[in-house]
Amino acid sequence: MYVAVKGGETAINNAHRLLADRRRGNRAVPSLTLDQIAEQLALSVDRVMSEGSLYDRRLAALAIKQARGDLIEAIFLVRAYRTTLPRFGHSEPLDTEAMLVQRRISACYKDLPGGQLLGPTFDYTHRLLDEELDGDPQVEQGGHRVEAHESIARVTDILDREGLVEEDHGLDEVVEPGDINQTPMSFPLDRSMRLQALARGDEGFLLALGYSTQRGYARSHPFAGEIRIGEVDVEVFMPELGFAVPIGRVQVTECQMVNQFKGSAKAPPQFTRGYGLVFGQSERKAMAMSLCDRALRAEELGEDIVAPAQDQEFVVSHCDNVQATGFVEHLKLPHYVDFQAELALVRRMRAEHEDRADMASGEVREAAE
């Protein structure tokens, strides 16, 4: 005798209670504060802001705490919140030349106006676990440059003066940028839409794709023209005033990749650009993004499309980790009825297969007799 199972609702409630308990962990260990997360796990916060598409350190820290440190889950929480916010409009293009630079390096020139400024970087550290961090050792203050803030010219602008690198397109034109939140994707996408998708794209996915271009799948001969990290003003045009006013500051990482280009029927030999811009400090993501951006410009530059990184439907449709994780993980939802349908089919096909085998062996016997 059998009684049909019920109780989905109770099961869900119990599971969520258990989750809340596990999230908090051992009550004897003090609860994390959002300040601790924002200050000491700052790069996690940066990633959540970047891929969550919302510049708010407190909310990102809250999401990380709520998600038990699962960053993609935290990104999802931030996105779901973000979608409830009203859209006021768009900012003026960020002036990254006027950036208050915390780090700025170029792999193209040994020295250049504004200098090389390493800033807070993991580069050149030896990756040796530091057991001292098990406690709370005294850490000395980092030094600061005392000079007054001045604009530091972009490396690409230096190249541009000689015409060696393609111009930055469309800066003088008044272009209404697309918005991937407000318009359904329809391929081919213009570069502004692609860059938006890449800016919130999954760091790991873009990293692997960028890496693939370096290994010969759409090789683009890149040089890290410049990477700069720092704070920039966000300005919004106010129709009532007739001019743009700063509404705040955001920290961003900008990467301008300079790529060798032999020229094509469409363009003369010159360096081309790949661009990456992300919230906070994330060089890996900004560099991967600029490699992908350059690869996705294949059609515009008249290059053959031969690799996944050049295929905008492939890259843009799969770079969003909130979409990807949702769809991959939906496989754990029940699929009883479809599985039942497939079960019946496989059973039927196996029966037919056996019949055929029986028939064949019967024929063999007849032939032997």
Add this chain to the structure above:
Amino acid sequence: MNMQHRTSGYNFAYLDEQTKRMIRRAILKAIAVPGYQVPFASREMPMPYGWGTGGVQVTAAVLGPDDVLKVIDQGADDATNAVSIRKFFERVAGVLTTTKTSDATIIQTRHRIPETPLAEGQVLVYQVPIPEPLRFLEPRETETRKMHALEEYGLMHVKLYEDIARNGHIATTYAYPVKVEDRYVMDPSPTPKFDNPKMHMSGALQLFGAGREKRIYALPPYSRVVSLDFEDHPFEVQHFDKPCALCGAAGVYLDEVVLDDKGKRMFVCSDSDHCETRRVEGHRGELSAEPVL
């Protein structure tokens, strides 16, 4: 039916009115061109993509305070994701919910169409993972849109033909493609092909929402929906050898329940409301633990 109190702080049915208006426009277009996939600016929802965000957005856009909502997954009202979505609308819309198919004005479903025939005035909202029936034949959206525009469905017929050539029959058991009003080939969502005939000439409005893929499509009431087949290999639905072990229903879709690790199994109604209603009416199957009334 359950009476609910709405959580404050969110607009009725969660989405803001502008977003609902945008989705309604897409729905109207979809109704005007049956079977055509209308792109829409799908929003991020507080549940994951692939877990019904398209259906939830469509339901939120058509839901009114007087509606009675039923949510099913695999035909069952108490499947975990159905419970979760039903609770969501109880919280953000405060509407009445029900498990009875005939009492509902809107039914959101994943993978099944209820056994009880739907009536005029009812809306069936499907959660759709991959709206494009040609996707697994041609992965590129730019290509498949062209194929629909040109009514170029040869590739699909070749696929079905190859099935027959290889297996002697068409080896698609769910998400079985249909042709709508003699024009668009449409994915019925991953319902078993058993349910395909229920879409044909249904009195209910059928809406399909794919959140991650940002598409909405529709079947207005009394649309002609024909499952693709060949003259010498006509379309046929699954048949079960035995009736439901709990309510004795025949001619319904059954779930297989494994009873022990020695291969003992039973078959019961996938539509839990249908099964319960029949048992209340006194029907009994061979393994029912309930006494005959």
